[in-house]
Amino acid sequence: MPAANARQAGTSPEPTRNIPTDGPATITSQAFPPAVSLRVIPRDQHNISRKDISPNALRVLYRLRDSGFAGYLVGGAVRDLLVGGHPKDFDIATDATPEQVKALFRNSRLIGRRFRLAHVVFGREIIEVATFRANVDDGSGDREQHEGGRLLRDNVYGTIEDDAVRRDFTANALYYAIEDFSVRDYVGGFEDVQARSMKLIGDPEQRYREDPVRMLRAIRLAAKLGFEIDPASAEPIARLAPLLSEAAPARLFEELLKLFLSGNAVASFEGLERFGLLPAILPETAAALASNRSGALRSMLLEGLRGTDARVANDEPVSPAFLFALLLWPAYCRALIGLQAQGVNAEEAQRRAADRVTLHQLGTVALPRRFSLPMQEIWLLQSRFSSRQRKRVMRLLAHPRFRAAYDFLLLRLTASSEHAEDVAFWREAQTQSGEELSAALGVAAPRDVYAEDDAAPPKRRRRRRRSGSAAPATE
Missing domain, CATH: 3.30.460.10 (Beta Polymerase, domain 2)
Structure with missing residues (x-):
C-alpha cells in the first residue's frame, strides 16, 4: 500500500x-x-x-x-x-x-x-x-x-x-x-x-466485560465448527454470565436466533448448559429443567431442537414462534402447575401462565409480539387436543395454528406416552372427510356447514311498538 x-x-x-x-x-x-x-x-x-x-x-x-x-x-x-x-x-x-x-x-x-x-x-x-x-x-x-x-x-x-x-x-x-x-x-x-480451538485474544475476563455477548458467540462458534473452547477462555464464562443482563434485549434476541437457527441448535443448547449461561439467557426454563427430576422436559426440548437442525439442514423454514414455544415450554409447564396448585381453574391458569412466562422472559430477551402471540397460541391449543366434541374438533382443525400446535403435540409424545391416543386421533382426523370424522365421533353428519345452529331454539321476534305509544311509567 x-x-x-x-x-x-x-x-x-x-x-x-x-x-x-x-x-x-x-x-x-x-x-x-x-x-x-x-x-x-x-x-x-x-x-x-x-x-x-x-x-x-x-x-x-x-x-x-x-x-x-x-x-x-x-x-x-x-x-x-x-x-x-x-x-x-x-x-x-x-x-x-x-x-x-x-x-x-x-x-x-x-x-x-x-x-x-x-x-x-x-x-x-x-x-x-x-x-x-x-x-x-x-x-x-x-x-x-x-x-x-x-x-x-x-x-x-x-x-x-x-x-x-x-x-x-x-x-x-x-x-x-x-x-x-x-x-x-x-x-x-x-x-x-x-x-479446532476457540481462543480469545487477550485477557478473557476483560474481553467478556467489553462485550458480554462474546460468551454466547464463543458457544455458538464452537457448536458450529465442532471446536472446543480454550480452557482459559472458558473459565470466566459462568462467573461473568450475569453480565448478559447489561446487553440490549433486542441484541440477545438476534443472538438466540443465531444460536438455534443455524443448524447447530442441540450443540448450542448443550453449550449453554455446560458453561452456565442457560440461567442467564433463559432463566425460567433453566429453573424448570432443574426441578424436573424425570428429565422428560429436557428430552422433549432436545428432540425439538434435533428437528430444528434437520429442517435447517434440509433448507426448510423454522418459525421463531415455534422455536420459542419449545424453549419456554418447561417454564410454562412449571408456571401452570404452580397456578393450578393455588386453585386457579385450568383455563384461567393456562392464560396466566402463558402471560407470566412471556412477560418475565421479555426482561432478558426482546421477543417481538409477532412471535410471542403465536407462541402462546401453540401452548393454549394443547389442552384442546383431548376434546372429541364434533364442533370443537372441526374448529380446532380450522385454526390457523393447528399444524404448529399438532407438531408440538408430537414433541410432547416424546416426553410422555399419555399423549399417544390424542396423536393417533388427530393424525386420522386430518385425513378424514366431514362425514368420516362424524362417524368416528359417533354423531350424525350435519346437513350442511351451518348444521350446528339448526338445533338452536328460534329467536323471538321483537314486537314492534306502535307509534305514539309511551313506555310504561316506573314507580
Missing part, C-alpha cells in the same frame, strides 16, 4: 519484508504488542481457493487494491474456508475509511453507530467492509466505554496489526491477501483453527 494512502487512512505502512515462497514467514515487529507476530502462510500451505470466494467479494478486493488501498478477506469466511466450510458471508477489512469506501462504490451505504462501516450491495448479497480498528484511542477517533468496561462505541482506526489484536477470537483474526493468495496470521489463529 502506498505510504501516502496509509497516512490518509490513519494507518502506517506495513514493514518492508521478504516473504519466502517455500514456507510460512514469521516476522516480529517492534511496533507490535510483544505477543503479536506476523506469520504468512503461502498458497501452497492452505486450502483456500478463489473459486470458493464470492465473486462480489473478489470485486471489492480488487477495486480496493487498484485504488491504492489494502484489502483482505477476514474473519469467519477465512476460518470457515480453512476447515472446508462454505461461508454465507464474506467480510473485508481495509485501511480505507468508511467514507473512502463509499466514494469507491456507488452501490454502497454507511451503517452503524457503535461500529461505523460500509455495506457494498450486489443485489441480495451484501459485502461488509470495515476499516482497520485500533485498541488505543489517541484522541483522533471516536470511542466511548461503559464504566464496567463494555464498549459503547468503537470507531478508532489503526493498522492491520491493531485490527488483528482487537478481534475477539484468534480463529477470526486471519486475513486472506488477494495480491499473493496468502493467509496472514498475527495472533496464532492458524494453529488454533488446525487444533
